[in-house]
Amino acid sequence: MEMNGIPKIVILGAGYSGIMTALRLQKELNYNEADVTLVNKHDYHYFTTQLHMTAAGTDNPENNRVSILKLIDEFKIDFVKSTVVQIRPQDRRVILEDGTLSYDYLVIALGGESETFGIPGLAEYALTIRSINSTRLIREHIEYQFARFKREPHRTDLLTIVVGGAGFTGIEFVGELADRVPELCRQFDVDPSLVKIINIEAAPTVLPGFDPELVEYGMRVLERKGVTFRIGTPIRECTPDGVIVGDGEEIKAATVIWTGGVRGNRLVEEAGIETVRGRVKVDEYLRAPGYDNIFVIGDCSLVFNEEGKPYPPTAQIAVQQGVNCAQNLVACIRNQALKPFRYQHKGTLASLGKGEAIGIAFGRKYRGRTAAWMKKVNDLRYLFVLGGIMLVLRKGRFI
Numbered sequence: 001m002e003m004n005g006i007p008k009i010v011i012l013g014a015g016y017s018g019i020m021t022a023l024r025l026q027k028e029l030n031y032n033e034a035d036v037t038l039v040n041k042h043d044y045h046y047f048t049t050q051l052h053m054t055a056a057g058t059d060n061p062e063n064n065r066v067s068i069l070k071l072i073d074e075f076k077i078d079f080v081k082s083t084v085v086q087i088r089p090q091d092r093r094v095i096l097e098d099g100t101l102s103y104d105y106l107v108i109a110l111g112g113e114s115e116t117f118g119i120p121g122l123a124e125y126a127l128t129i130r131s132i133n134s135t136r137l138i139r140e141h142i143e144y145q146f147a148r149f150k151r152e153p154h155r156t157d158l159l160t161i162v163v164g165g166a167g168f169t170g171i172e173f174v175g176e177l178a179d180r181v182p183e184l185c186r187q188f189d190v191d192p193s194l195v196k197i198i199n200i201e202a203a204p205t206v207l208p209g210f211d212p213e214l215v216e217y218g219m220r221v222l223e224r225k226g227v228t229f230r231i232g233t234p235i236r237e238c239t240p241d242g243v244i245v246g247d248g249e250e251i252k253a254a255t256v257i258w259t260g261g262v263r264g265n266r267l268v269e270e271a272g273i274e275t276v277r278g279r280v281k282v283d284e285y286l287r288a289p290g291y292d293n294i295f296v297i298g299d300c301s302l303v304f305n306e307e308g309k310p311y312p313p314t315a316q317i318a319v320q321q322g323v324n325c326a327q328n329l330v331a332c333i334r335n336q337a338l339k340p341f342r343y344q345h346k347g348t349l350a351s352l353g354k355g356e357a358i359g360i361a362f363g364r365k366y367r368g369r370t371a372a373w374m375k376k377v378n379d380l381r382y383l384f385v386l387g388g389i390m391l392v393l394r395k396g397r398f399i
């Protein structure tokens with residue numbers, strides 16, 4: 001508790017879960033009920049769910065981010081633009097790259113990181129879709145390979161893009177990339193038939209676990225756009241020249257994008273909190289085991305369904321956790337009963353590029369334009385929840 005008796009709440013991360021916690025707290029808390037500080041390494045909130053477009057170059061990064069100061073009320077929430085370097089639960093402190101914060105209640109909402117499963121070379125040579133900055137790098141990297149090809153026309157590997165992992169991130173990315181290729185070819189005077197997009201998946205199917213009929217539809221759409229799938233083919237190694245798959249076959253590619261999985265932020269396990277691949281098995285109130293003042297939400301948390309299976313880390317669950325976490329923080333401060341977190345899965349929609357998507361919502365399957373339209377409505381809905389109609393108009397891509 002602070003000297004003035006006002007409890008200090010520190011929220012780490014302003015992604016889907018962290019920004020939602022902050023916005024709900026700012027709405028719920030009365031003046032002087034708590035000191036709330038939000039820490040984020042950038043001064044903007046970005047839409048991770050749209051990053052496949054920024055990475056492929058079909059969308060401008062500006063459409064995918066919004067200034068945090070435009071979302072929060074600075075009279076109610078202190079925003080600190082800084083990078084968290086250490087969490088110290090033992091002395092209720094967080095170490096930032098340029099300072100220290102103490103807390104009474106901590107919300108860890110730092111998101112996930114790419115999981116490379118120790119596959120050699122991936123961390124060094126593959127690119128990942130994780131942030132605005134990482135997607136700028138992918139876009140520029142691909143353009144540079146096209147430009148190089150004009151100087152080294154025998155090197156068709158410069159026009160080969162390998163995407164490792166055909167989960168939702170991989171699928172959404174290859175859909176966008178296939179849409180971008182014709183424009184890239186025009187821009188760099190390249191014969192489109194020389195460009196290869198190869199999506200490699202270890203499991204016997206793309207989108208393992210998803211509805212087989214929709215998967216079949218999705219694969220057909222993407223193959224028609226020029227994507228080649230290699231399923232049942234694990235990537236064993238990534239090298240400066242491409243990837244080694246299966247029994248040792250080499251696929252030469254100047255661009256390798258790794259979309260093979262995510263884990264929780266490493267700072268959480270380094271804090272001494274028990275994790276499974278960086279994710280904390282939180283209690284029913286989203287608290288870390290053994291700490292009744294530390295909430296862990298979003299991709300850093302692990303929540304199980306009634307059959308004991310973990311929910312996949314998504315923006316959908318992250319947003320709902322943010323709302324519940326804010327309610328429980330208010331309850332803690334007011335000495336009221338906490339509310340258990342109950343996830344309401346509304347459905348899954350995945351884009352396959354312009355005008356095409358697949359998904360399940362309201363217990364029904366959707367594909368094609370209808371699914372793409374539903375995904376768009378869903379994205380607009382998030383903008384509305386975040387910043388009202390003005391944000392919808394500013395970032396809704398109506399032009």
Ligand code: FAD
Pocket residue numbers: 012013014015016017018039040041042045046048049050051052082083084085109110111112129130169172265267297298299300313314315316317318349
């Ligand atoms: P994030 O949204 O990742 O936010 C973490 C925040 O913490 C970021 O602002 C980051 O800058 C900040 N941060 C990280 N480390 C530090 C540090 N050390 N110091 C300070 N700040 C830090 N889910 C869906 O439900 N629907 C979709 O359609 C969908 N599409 C996706 C498409 C793509 C291409 C990808 C990659 C993911 C998609 N997801 C989707 C998954 C979804 O984006 C994540 O589950 C969601 O972003 C998790 O939210 P979060 O709050 O845990 O973390």
Ligand code: NAD
Pocket residue numbers: 119164165166167168169170172200201202203206207208233234235236259260261262312313314348349350351
């Ligand atoms: P994921 O874990 O869902 O998929 C990774 C894929 O990579 C899997 O299919 C896996 O079999 C494959 N893989 C793993 N190792 C491999 C190897 N060595 N070689 C080849 N393939 C390999 O990861 P993701 O797609 O990044 O998704 C992360 C989370 O974000 C998930 O929870 C997902 O649901 C969510 N997400 C949702 C959407 C959406 O709803 N539209 C979009 C993107 C991501």
